[in-house]
Amino acid sequence: MESVPVRCPVCSRDHAYSTPAYPCPCGTPTAPPLLRDAPAVLVGHRSWNDVWVTVRCASCDRENQWPQPELCCPCGTVLRIPVRPVVTGPAPAAPVSPAHIPLPRTAAHPRPAFRPMTIRTGHDAVSAAGLYLTWLGFRDVGRPGAGPASGIDLRADGLIARVDSSTRPTTLRAVETLWLNALGASATGVFFSLAGYATDARARADGVELPLFVMDLTGAPRPVNSPADELVSTGA
Template structure:
């Protein structure tokens, strides 16, 4: 695995194809962009199973010192193999910008996989001020449940699947049980019943666009974004 500034060359263990990979940057709560520092001397590992706790890596912002959990770098090969890219732990505290420098916009994460969909939702929730986003253990509705202090969310990462009124109602009930806000993120959109139910229950609905943007599709979602701004 070779290196060129903040990028590395990763060789697929299955087909031998070589990929140039650059770690994406994410927005710290202070606004500075941070990216996981790649280790050019580490050994890439083929991903054969998914464990939630192993999907994230801690990266410390050099501007404010905050350490946040972001998706572990990985490369998807056209042959179907996914390779985890090694991270330089010793350099994790040197990522970010110098204090006082201009903060550029963070790079969006294109939504191509279920993992990308969760990442886009996590980024949006953090942009709303929820720093401690984590996976929750709810199984009442399809998709992946997320939670942070004061909010619960549901991510439906299946392209083409319309979230239903039941999905929205289950999320609302979970939020009521925890005295929290809620938000629903769908990659495929919503049925008319889901839209009507969300308006009745005041549940914010977002569509995960292929570019990584979380687009508000009802008044409650617009209001949630506005309060955060």
């Protein structure tokens, strides 16, 4: 897995960014090639063309559209990681549907590609998270009557989830509230955030093994801790 150093221009934190691999239709894990010496770009406004990059599979030479690599700093800054452009060859294969989540080869029953929905409002963010949880295998995903004031935005059989669509990093209190709700309900808790997570919130989630996901405006969640990676690998 390719990794490059990234420094946040806002808080000066140093990160090591590892690009995620996505399965090509031929089955080969494929990742956007990163530009190691190019600085990360601060994301202020997204356009549709900004969130996809062309990636060529080294095995079958197929060109596909994958999500643009991004890093969410704990300070709340979102950084776009530059990639090497693909020089289009003669008669490339038609691109497949973009923005599906990488599936480890260890998965017992590989899922079809996840098809995200564009996020324009907080309501859209909850809907996108619901689609993703359904894709993971949770059944009867829906919104509880109590609403977000209870710390829960989505419920399913054995699951409760929270979706933070604010512009600030998710707080420790929000993570602890969801974890306690999940503990009391003997359910799996899953957190989705558009702006990333505060450092102490991330540390607590790791300690209690609460899966954390970050969503961009394309509606494609990305796991940001080990419990989330495991959930993507095993499904519900």
